Amino acid sequence: MFVTVLGSAAGGGVPQWNCGCENCVDAREGRAPRRTQSSLAVSADGDRWILVNVSPDISHQISATPTLWPRARRETPIAGAIFTDANVDHVGGLAELRQDGSHQFRFYSSRTVKRILQEQPAFARFMQAPHEWTELAADESRTLDGGITLRALAVAGTTPGYAGREALDDAVFSYVLTDVETQRRALIAPVFADLGDPLRRELGRVDVAFLDGTFFSEDELSSGGFMEKPASYLGHAPLAGANGTLAGLRNARARVILTHINNTNPILRSGSRAAQDVGHAGCEIAYDSMCVEV
Secondary structure, X not given: OEEEEEEOEOOOOEOOOOOOOHHHHHHHOOOOOOEOEOEEXXXXXXXXXXXXXXXXXXXXXXXXXXXXXXXXXXXXXEEEEEOOOOOHHHHOOHHHHOOOOOOOOEEEEEHHHHHHHHOOHHHHHHHOOOOEEEEEOOOOEEEEOOOEEEEEXXXXXXXXXXXXOOOOOOOOEEEEEEEOOOOOEEEEEOOOOOOOHHHHXXXXXXXXXXXXXXXXXXXXXXXXXXXXXXXXXXXXXXXOOOOOOHHHHOOOOOEEEEEOEOOOOHHHOOOOHHHHHHHHOOEEEOOOOOEEEO
């Protein structure tokens, strides 16, 4: 199974258009890599692909990924998409996919995510033919085209701010993807408010895990003078602290890769104490166009 990181940043990317923080300045001036908004592409055979989330940067991301280029005048190797949540940085790119009205996409999400998107006129058309949209319940599985089994995993989280920020059971899903032939497994969890027991159990079973690396600390935004909102309020578990994600990874079997990284996160600065803490925990930091064979 192949996983390509199309985008590794949280909402707004790096640099964020209206931000002059150290990370954004470094990226803008070429001292650090630019990062587009979080999404992945997954394939069992390197030929047929399914997206995990469709960021507003999807057009640029496809252009930067030759395996996703069209092979005919109007064609795509992308079969569809899986959605972990309804945040704009994970669904906004659907507006780009509207440009091919004849191609059939297959979409997968929780009932709540489908409902939220159905209420948005720009996205409602994807609930109609020729497309297929499958609602998944927690622990439900599906076999996708191309030889991958998908299993949904409910995790702590909320609906987006534009949808009321409600803590619903299926507001956020993670997914375990299994290559049918090799039985190798990947955990895709770019958003969660708590590294609870379900995720910990999967970290002891899967081969590779892509985890929420949005914020390093609970007070990252307020201490940096950005906004008075803690990481947990925004639906993300911080990496640091006694109850943070890094502390919960000590017994992880999986290769852990952090993604969905906010532009304010100090782990983006090479040599920082935060980046060192990530390394000491045995984790990697995702980057755009990173390719992983599971």
